[in-house]
Amino acid sequence: MKPTRVLIAPNAFKHSLDATAVALAIQEGLQKSTLDCVCKCFPVGDGGDGTGALIIQKHKGTLVSVxxxxxxxxxxxxxxxxxxxxxxxxxxxxxxxxxQLVKPEELNPLRATSFGTGELIKAALDKGVKKFVLAIGGSATVDGGTGILRALGIRFLDAANNELTIPERLTALTRIDLSNLDQRILACDITILCDVENTLLGDEGSAAVFGPQKGATPNGVKKLDASLATFAQVARQQTGIDMTIVRHGGAAGGVAAGLHTFLNARLVNGIDFFLEFTGFSEVLANADLVITGEGSIDEQTLHGKGPFGVAYQAKQKNLPVIGLAGKIPLEQNAKLNQYFDVLLAVGNGPTDMTTALGCTEQNLVRTAWQLGNLLAMNSR
Incomplete structure (x- = not known):
């Protein structure tokens, strides 16, 4: 009997392990088990932290320091x-x-900006780049991308022509000066990888959903939402584009909406782009079983998260899919069951979050070992 060909394609486990470390832990557990298998690790990213590094690695790219x-x-x-x-x-x-560049006590999205990301883009333009792929997860900002746009030459001005450089001051915005925009960027193809579908404003918007994760108080969330609303209003007056209705626009503190409006950036589902750009279908063609996972698998996973992208493509090939996660639904979920044959929580009993995050690697190894033994019994 031939060895089972296992494709291990997990996302990162947030605040714990990157996708590569997760894949290697699962592989270690399977190889320790009694299952006769050949493992192929294919860590994935959906636009969150580490996605860019995986793309560069899979394409054998070069790194530029700036x-x-x-x-x-x-x-x-x-x-x-x-x-x-x-x-x-x-x-x-x-x-x-x-x-991750900011100490927890420093977090303040009312003042944090995306200017440095704009400087990276400008440095790439200086290298003659014509196409950009931006992975925008893990940001500390809720500035609508105004920092990036400022680095590229756009100025955000109040009624007295004072330049506004931090998000909390955008409520005073009356005019956006495009005269010094670096024209090279307008000739470029820009793709932004998004792992959320949220729009810019409101209860499901950028400030309300992601602001608290970045240090915003309830009052701070209101201020940020007001700043983004003013930005959107002035932008619509000058461009005719309503950035408040753009799907994915709330991603990364509104960066997606801002760059779509002023740079004509394409906003795409991050995992779909990643899998196509890295040749996932070719690897999938040589698999008998697919294992994926991330920190939590629930109904939100079905809205553009990494494990769903993997499972969806696997199911197109009628392959069995197993999902491993730190947290899974307590009850059977019909929607998830369409894509995941088995969901397993990797924890080893009730524990606090800090302890659980610190034990992720050993929990994955142990769970994969047990899973391998179970699969081996089934194949006898």
Whole structure:
């Protein structure tokens, strides 16, 4: 009997392990089990932290080091990648404007900006890049992308022609000056990878949903929403584009909406783009079983998250799919059951979040080992 060909294609487990580490832990557990198998690791990204690094790695790209500004205008050394013979830049927003660059006590989305990500884009333009792929997960900002746009030459002005440089001041915005925009960017193809579908404003908007994760108080959320609303209103007056209705527009603190409006960026489902750009279908063709996973698998997973993208394509090939997660629904879920044959929680009993996050790797190894033994019994 031939060995079972297992394709291991997990997303990152947020705040714990990146996708590569998750895949290797699952592989270790399976190889320790009694299952006769051949494993292929194919870690995935849906636009969240680490997506860009995976794309660069899979395309054997080169890294470029650049001095940029962090979310609070402090100079740091950051990176972007070049693939396709230098024609395409892969930029991770988290590398310049990320929440991991800021101490927890410093988090303040009323003042944090995405300017550093714009500096990465400008550095890539200087390299002659014509295409951009932006992974925008993990940001510390809710500035509507105004920081990026400022780095590229756009000015946001109040009634007295004072430049507005932080999100909390955008409520005073009356005019957007495009005269100094770097014209090179308008000739480029820009693709933004999104892992959420939220629009810009309101209860399901950028400030309300993501602001608290980035340090916003309830009052801060109201201020940010008002700032983004003013930005959207002035932008519509000048461009004719209503950024408040753009699907995915609320991603990364509204960066998606801002860049779509002013740079004609394409907003795409991150996992779908990733799987196509990295040749997932070719790998899938040589699998008998697919294992995916991330920190939590629930109905939200079906809205553009990594495991859903993997499971959807696997089901098109009639392959069995197993999902591993730190958290899964307590009850059977008919929608999830269409794509996941089995969902397994990797925890080893009730525990606090900090302990659980610290034990993710060993929990994955143990769960995969038990899973492998179970599959081996079934194949006898």
């Amino acid at each position: 001095q940029v500004s962090d979310p609070f205008d402090r100079k740091i050394t950051s990176l972007f990648g070049l693939v396709n013979e230098g024609d395409t830049a892969i930029i991770e927003m988290a590398n310049a404007s990320g929440i």
